[in-house]
Amino acid sequence: MKPEGKNKKKLILGILLGLSIFIWGRNLAPVKKKLGEIGRQFKAVASQHMPKRKALRTQAKDYGRNPFVASGVSESGISGLQLGGIISDAKERYALINDQIAHPGDIIGAYKVVRIDEFGVIVNDGNKDIELKLEQ
Secondary structure: OOHHHHHHHHHHHHHHHHHHHHHHHHHHHHHHHHHHHHHHHHHHHHHHHOOOOOOOOOOOOOOOOOOOOHHHOEEOOOOOOEEEEEEEOOOOEEEEEOOEEEOOOOEEOOEEEEEEOOOEEEEEOOOOEEEEEOOO
16 A cells, blocks of 8 residues: 555544544533533532531640630740740640740750640759749
8 A cells, every 4th residue: 555545544543533522522521511410409408417517626625725825925134035835736735935945854044844734834044943824
């Protein structure tokens, strides 16, 4: 077969393929529209018969204060440390001291964080323990 004949066959097949895709796509438009209507009807019926979802409950404790409000900030004049907040998760507690996140055992300035409780932090300066408390 001549190369020109192969090219003509490829051209004709390409045109037929494009034409069939065009016709098939036009015939599919009413089907898409009908499926959209069925979906909207289903959602309307389902929303009437399904119970409303309850609000999710978290395991976080409410201590009656906002940890991001400055009114709960405590500052100890003796130690020069400022306790900005306490964060708890399921595993451990963290404290925000002088704008640094501290864990028990960490050293902030000349003070070692000994313990972090719900409402305060105990730090040690090498001689004595100092308690930083959150004000309520």
